[in-house]
Amino acid sequence: MVKISVEMVRKKAEHHDRLLAPLEEISLHQENIEKIEFIQDWCPKLKILLLQSNLIAKIENLNKLKHLQYLNLALNNIEVIENLDRCESLNKLDLTLNFIGKIVSIESLVGNYNLQNLYLTGNPCTDFDNYRDFVIGTLPQLATLDGVEIDRSNRIMALQNLPLIRSDILFEQQNYICQRQKQKARLQNDITNKWENEYKDMDPEERNKKFWAEKCEHAPEVRYEIEHMRQLKLKSEEPEKKEEKRPIKLFAPDGRPFNINQAKIKFLFSDAEPDKFILDLAVYKHLDSSLLDIDVQTNYVRVTLKGKIFQLHLPEEVETTNSIAERSQTTGHLVVTMPKVNGSLKSKMALKSNSKTQIDQQCKENQTAITGQSKREFLEIGPAEDVLDFTKITKKTNPTYIDSRLTLDEKKPSHNFVDDPEVPPLI
Secondary structure, three states: OEOOOHHHHHHHOHHHOOOOOOOOEEEOOOOOEOOOOOHHHHOOOOOEEEOOOOOOOOOOOOOOOOOOOEEEOOOOOOOOOOOOOOOOOOOEEEOOOOOOOOHHHHHHHOOOOOOOEEEOOOOHHHHOOOHHHHHHHHOOOOOEEOOEEOOHHHHHHHHHOHHHHHHHHHHHHHHHHHHHHHHHHHHHHHHHHHHHHHOOOOOHHHHHHHHHHOOOOOOHHHHHHHHHHHHHHHHHHOOOOOOOOOOOOOEOOOOOEOOEEOOOOOEEEEOOOOOEEEEEEOOOOOOOHHHEEEEEOOOEEEEEEOOEEEEEEOOOOEOOOOOEEEEOOOOOOEEEEEEEHHHHHHHHHHHHHHHHHHHHHHHHHHHHHHHHOOOHHHHOOOOOOOOOOHHHHOOOOOOOOOOHHHOOOOOOOOOOOOOOOOOOOOO
């Protein structure tokens, strides 16, 4: 027996991010469901519910769906219309190819004033005389019955003759109920005897051939038996389960990664360069890159190819954020470049040391060039042959030279000045 589960409903609600509460439409057809349950609690806002092609025998657990507008229960094992009177928004009800013989049970839909489309094609009740007039007279809110539009004249005639038509319908319904009870008891005995005696020691293939070659009646019991045979056939056709492989251990007890090549592919691992490791995997040329999963950690690299693991332990720690994976378009090889943590620091220090050495060398060269040159180039302006002689600019050596800045005007003495002959002259 297949039951409605949360995962089943969520799977059907993938287009709605697997959310159930706000769901307005769901399709649970061809799931071999035998009972309606939980849906009204999980999806209270449903407007469309599709349950066709199942093994549901009773309409139940839908009374909380106040917003339900379309209910499809075609191709099930329903024999009575019931428990839909609280679905006040119900507009369309499809019960095609069920086993409804109690046609009077449609009176439970009188309170569904929004119901306009009803489908009962393929049910035993459709063989009753005046079936259509009885349904139209009982449910005046209908606009179509079995896909055929209801005229105003048909509705008036059905309403006028409803008491007489109902008595005839009750008589035919009672005859059907008696026949159905006999059929049910007979089929249950026949099916039980068949499986306990005839099919007990029969080969599965021979049993399947015989079962599908026999003629069968149109009844709920036969539908259950057909589904049972179908499940047995599917089970016999399933391939034998292979022995589960031992799970692969990726790490040692102390946490050290193991070297694993489950895919058995060729590879090259290079540590020639001081600052990085390079892994070259001979991946199949026509393998889609979406089937590759690459994981670079500080002390190991792991590549998963179609579920098979390649793992390699790295001798030094690498930088995971700066690692690069590239795929060759010609050979299909996968190249993973992983910079070393210590190699990066060493290269930076070496670069810094080289830069400092170059600067010191340049300073020495400049100092040597400066000491080797004549100081005249930094002190003199004129050409080298016109050497200036600072001794010629003094007054003693060159009496003709007079500096204009030293020229002073003669100061006349005041009128009361008395010259003292004992005072020596200034010059």
